[in-house]
Amino acid sequence: MTKANQSGEIFHAIHFRADMCIGCSHCMNICPVEAIRVREGKARLIPNRCVDCGECYRVCPVGAIAVEQNDFEEIFRFPIRIALIPSVFFGQFPETISREEIVHSIMDLGFTHVHEVEEGAGFLNRLYIEYRKNNPNNRPLISPFCPAIVRLIEVKFPTLLDNIILLKNPMEITAMKARKDLTEKGYKDTEIGIFYVSPCAAKIVAIKSPVGEKDSSVSGVINLNYLYNKTFRLIRNLKKAHGPLPGPNFSSQEICWSLTHGETDLAESGRNLAIDDIKNVIEFLEKLENEEIKGIDFLELRACDESCAGGILCPANRFLTAEKMKKRVQNTLSEGKEEKKIEYTPEMEKFLRDHISLEKLTPRPILKLDDNVAEAVVKMKRMYELNGFLPQVDCGICGSPSCKALAEDIVQHTAELKQCIFIQKIMEQNEKLDIQESVNIMRKIWSESKLDKNSLRDEI
Amino acid sequence: MHFRYKIEGGDFTNAGSTASAVKKVLKQLNIDPVIIKRTVVGIYEAEVNIVAHAYNGVIDVDIDENRIFARFEDAGPGIPDITKAMEEGYSTASEIVREMGFGAGMGLSNIKNNSDKLEIISQVGKGTTVEITNYFNSK
Ligand SMILES: Nc1ncnc2c1ncn2[C@@H]1O[C@H](COP(=O)(O)OP(=O)(O)O)[C@@H](O)[C@H]1O
Ligand code: SF4
Ligand SMILES: [Mg+2]
Numbered sequence: 001m002t003k004a005n006q007s008g009e010i011f012h013a014i015h016f017r018a019d020m021c022i023g024c025s026h027c028m029n030i031c032p033v034e035a036i037r038v039r040e041g042k043a044r045l046i047p048n049r050c051v052d053c054g055e056c057y058r059v060c061p062v063g064a065i066a067v068e069q070n071d072f073e074e075i076f077r078f079p080i081r082i083a084l085i086p087s088v089f090f091g092q093f094p095e096t097i098s099r100e101e102i103v104h105s106i107m108d109l110g111f112t113h114v115h116e117v118e119e120g121a122g123f124l125n126r127l128y129i130e131y132r133k134n135n136p137n138n139r140p141l142i143s144p145f146c147p148a149i150v151r152l153i154e155v156k157f158p159t160l161l162d163n164i165i166l167l168k169n170p171m172e173i174t175a176m177k178a179r180k181d182l183t184e185k186g187y188k189d190t191e192i193g194i195f196y197v198s199p200c201a202a203k204i205v206a207i208k209s210p211v212g213e214k215d216s217s218v219s220g221v222i223n224l225n226y227l228y229n230k231t232f233r234l235i236r237n238l239k240k241a242h243g244p245l246p247g248p249n250f251s252s253q254e255i256c257w258s259l260t261h262g263e264t265d266l267a268e269s270g271r272n273l274a275i276d277d278i279k280n281v282i283e284f285l286e287k288l289e290n291e292e293i294k295g296i297d298f299l300e301l302r303a304c305d306e307s308c309a310g311g312i313l314c315p316a317n318r319f320l321t322a323e324k325m326k327k328r329v330q331n332t333l334s335e336g337k338e339e340k341k342i343e344y345t346p347e348m349e350k351f352l353r354d355h356i357s358l359e360k361l362t363p364r365p366i367l368k369l370d371d372n373v374a375e376a377v378v379k380m381k382r383m384y385e386l387n388g389f390l391p392q393v394d395c396g397i398c399g400s401p402s403c404k405a406l407a408e409d410i411v412q413h414t415a416e417l418k419q420c421i422f423i424q425k426i427m428e429q430n431e432k433l434d435i436q437e438s439v440n441i442m443r444k445i446w447s448e449s450k451l452d453k454n455s456l457r458d459e460i
Numbered sequence: 461m462h463f464r465y466k467i468e469g470g471d472f473t474n475a476g477s478t479a480s481a482v483k484k485v486l487k488q489l490n491i492d493p494v495i496i497k498r499t500v501v502g503i504y505e506a507e508v509n510i511v512a513h514a515y516n517g518v519i520d521v522d523i524d525e526n527r528i529f530a531r532f533e534d535a536g537p538g539i540p541d542i543t544k545a546m547e548e549g550y551s552t553a554s555e556i557v558r559e560m561g562f563g564a565g566m567g568l569s570n571i572k573n574n575s576d577k578l579e580i581i582s583q584v585g586k587g588t589t590v591e592i593t594n595y596f597n598s599k
Pocket of ligand 3: 505508509512563565566567568
């Protein structure tokens with residue numbers, strides 16, 4: 001179940017800053033689920049539609065989209081402070097900076113322990129393989145790893161919800177294990193703060209408002225770009241000698257779990273496909289849903305191009321990050337060093353297994369015009385009729401992302417037909433609309449300032 | 461509500477477009493996902509059969525609050541023995557069509573398994589009409 005706040009709204013980590021938004025509509029045009037409109041000169045999010053993919057964040061020219069995070073000082077509320085670092089974080093730094101330096105700098109910032117998220121991936125992979133054996137009739141199985149994809153399926157492809165593997169991801173496994181290790185050493189649960197360093201908005205939402213799990217064992221989130229800046233500054237300025245890595249020198253193929261093919265490379269043989277970029281995923285799922293595509297065993301689906309290396313909060317170039325991470329694995333293997341795997345005691349194994357399942361996921365359809373089918377049929381007829389009047393230019397001047405979207409907004413009473421600039425011209429010809437009225441309509445969509453008649457005085 | 465789609469025989473590039481369009485409509489009408497899935501699978505197979513076996517055809521879809529009715533009417537060779545054609549694995553698809561991944565002979569039985577009502581009328585040398593009805597409250 002997706003949690004909603006008291007007012008029934010779905011939680012999102014992305015916020016549009018009205019004070020900075022210039023109402024350019026770039027975000028509206030890129031949104032793959034048509035969750036954005038422009039009204040009164042500002043981008044507005046339709047919370048129930050948003051899947052937290054972050055495509056809007058990438059295209060905003062003025063940085064008006066903020067990604068929520070915990071105040072860094074919050075870590076100090078806990079005597080034990082664990083940084084949960086995804087492998088892509090290490091891939092952000094130039095190769096001249098060692099992993100030891102990075103880890104020590106993170107600890108210098110105030111953490112007492114550093115764990116790499118992917119430490120839990122090997123364990124999870126074993127469970128994936130079992131899950132596949134135990135569910136022979138459920139094909140293709142879909143990876144639950146990318147939260148933006150899970151939400152996409154909830155809102156747009158509800159018939160595929162049952163294909164999602166109901167297991168938690170490496171982050172939760174690593175967090176649960178770290179917590180348990182410490183509580184066994186005598187620490188109280190409340191003394192342990194685990195902070196996940198997130199490459200994206202979707203993972204933040206997955207922690208703050210988890211889907212299919214009651215609570216996350218992670219205490220808070222730090223944005224990857226924020227920690228990157230802090231760490232990088234420290235490394236450059238201090239350059240002090242650092243000792244060997246504290247904690248396990250984890251190095252194995254699972255480091256690449258969050259890259260494209262990270263899961264399929266470790267999967268059991270069969271027809272396993274890895275698809276990245278949310279647009280590609282939507283195209284594929286459309287065909288899968290029709291059973292146009294058959295016979296696939298496993299799908300690794302990621303919202304970002306180059307998967308988490310392309311997360312919106314990753315500052316480095318995604319291709320170079322992926323290259324560096326693969327090199328790290330190769331280096332370990334080619335130098336004849338042994339792959340360092342994480343060990344699990346039988347008790348830990350049992351504990352994790354008892355806590356690793358996700359609850360059944362529920363659809364959250366966004367396409368529906370009405371809960372009631374008869375009412376939806378009425379609305380749909382009207383929507384098709386209205387769409388017939390519209391020019392199909394999809395210019396977005398109406399403040400909706402396409403002509404069809406405007407027709408839908410009209411039947412949902414959030415827009416009017418005369419918001420269409422072409423309809424305005426037709427009405428003006430028929431003397432159904434005077435110039436002042438049409439200017440007022442445009443002002444309501446795009447704000448006063450964009451239609452200030454004095455602004456071009458010297459020019460025209 | 462009526463929708464009409466035209467289908468060209470041999471045009472495999474667009475096979476599936478009707479199924480996708482109808483799927484979107486059913487999602488907007490808040491139809492139960494299980495029924496959407498059944499319906500779309502049936503429509504896809506009937507659509508592909510026109511592309512694979514006939515010369516051209518028209519798909520008429522009628523939707524009201526209780527049910528979806530889809531009629532697939534084609535000009536084509538027709539089906540001489542419908543009972544036989546319904547058998548799983550029976551197919552007259554050409555080698556080329558099979559190489560393209562169609563022609564497993566499961567289409568008609570798949571339609572039957574995924575529809576509440578199925579009617580097939582065919583005239584050899586003239587064409588075939590397939591009618592599928594699915595009810596939204598199938599309990
Ligand atoms: N619209 C049609 N026109 C002519 N023949 C058809 C049509 N639909 C089905 N058939 C015949 O019925 C057979 C079985 O159809 P189907 O079960 O869909 O299998 P497939 O299409 O894979 O061959 C086809 O091979 C073909 O001979
Ligand atoms: S691919 Fe990775 S970074 Fe991108 S949204 Fe999914 S989990 Fe986040
Ligand atoms: Mg067929």
